[in-house]
Amino acid sequence: MAELNQDAVLQFVDVTVRRGSKVLLDSINWTVEEDERWAVLGPNGAGKTTLLQLAAANLHPTSGDAYVFGQRLGSVDVFELRPRIGLSSAALAQRIPAGEQVIDLVVSAGYSVLGRWREAYGRLDVRRAARLLERLGVAGMDERTYGTLSEGERKRVQIARALMTDPELLLLDEPAAGMDLGGREDLLRRLTRLAADPGAPASVLVTHHVEELPPGISHVLLLREGAVVAAGLARDVLTAESLSATFGLSLRIERRDGRWYARAV
Numbered sequence: 404m405a406e407l408n409q410d411a412v413l414q415f416v417d418v419t420v421r422r423g424s425k426v427l428l429d430s431i432n433w434t435v436e437e438d439e440r441w442a443v444l445g446p447n448g449a450g451k452t453t454l455l456q457l458a459a460a461n462l463h464p465t466s467g468d469a470y471v472f473g474q475r476l477g478s479v480d481v482f483e484l485r486p487r488i489g490l491s492s493a494a495l496a497q498r499i500p501a502g503e504q505v506i507d508l509v510v511s512a513g514y515s516v517l518g519r520w521r522e523a524y525g526r527l528d529v530r531r532a533a534r535l536l537e538r539l540g541v542a543g544m545d546e547r548t549y550g551t552l553s554e555g556e557r558k559r560v561q562i563a564r565a566l567m568t569d570p571e572l573l574l575l576d577e578p579a580a581g582m583d584l585g586g587r588e589d590l591l592r593r594l595t596r597l598a599a600d601p602g603a604p605a606s607v608l609v610t611h612h613v614e615e616l617p618p619g620i621s622h623v624l625l626l627r628e629g630a631v632v633a634a635g636l637a638r639d640v641l642t643a644e645s646l647s648a649t650f651g652l653s654l655r656i657e658r659r660d661g662r663w664y665a666r667a668v
């Protein structure tokens with residue numbers, strides 16, 4: 404059994420998640436340390452979102468132990484953990500009302516609610532939210548309603564919201580999905596810049612595509628059918644062999660200027 408690491412941001416020990424007879428995650432052992440930037444890669448249905456929901460303290464394991472900031476899920480008040488975690492996910496996005504103003508959506512993350520719930524936020528909060536929107540490339544959209552944004556703009560606003568509380572752990576579920584090529588490249592540049600900040604939080608980014616990995620990614624976990632194929636340093640894990648095993652087809656992979664590219668052979 405893995406030794407307990409009290410300093411780890413996340414530690415999963417033999418974590419299994421079952422729904423009925425289906426095993427969503429199968430005996431996962433995984434540790435994320437403070438200075439690490441992880442990517443979780445795998446095909447549709449591999450269990451990536453389920454893994455992220457555990458990391459976000461939104462789900463408990465069926466068996467095994469999941470520790471977030473050294474505290475075991477099931478024996479800690481998750482409402483104390485959640486403000487320390489920034490999450491951008493499709494599930495959260497679906498709950499955002501179309502009429503919600505962008506600035507309210509970002510500021511309200513500090514209050515752990517979706518959207519405006521009281522009239523006066525602090526001026527500093529509003530300024531921080533506007534700065535984050537600018538950093539994500541959606542400056543000047545503060546007063547727009549969420550429903551009027553393009554898919555790419557929505558993704559950026561969600562990430563700004565996830566960063567609002569200055570989290571110790573940032574979880575991004577498919578941040579570049581639905582973006583056009585220019586948007587994806589711009590977002591990756593911005594995520595790389597964010598990750599390079601010395602005060603940047605530990606992070607876990609979920610994606611289907613190695614092309615969507617920002618150069619700052621240090622570690623990779625490959626997931627297939629709820630089980631870990633490989634996990635560790637990106638350069639050790641992202642091999643043709645392990646990527647092919649993950650996606651179930653013969654792949655070639657190369658790295659150029661810090662970016663990864665894969666294609667079938």
Ligand SMILES: Nc1ncnc2c1ncn2[C@@H]1O[C@H](COP(=O)(O)OP(=O)(O)OP(=O)(O)O)[C@@H](O)[C@H]1O
Nearest residue numbers: 422425427445446447448449450451452453454611
């Ligand atoms: N409540 C549930 N009951 C039964 N099966 C479930 C339940 N929730 C999820 N699943 C199944 O668990 C598997 C893993 O789901 P998950 O959303 O974690 O995968 P994923 O890797 O994020 O997939 P995608 O890339 O398509 O988003 C899928 O096959 C899904 O259908």
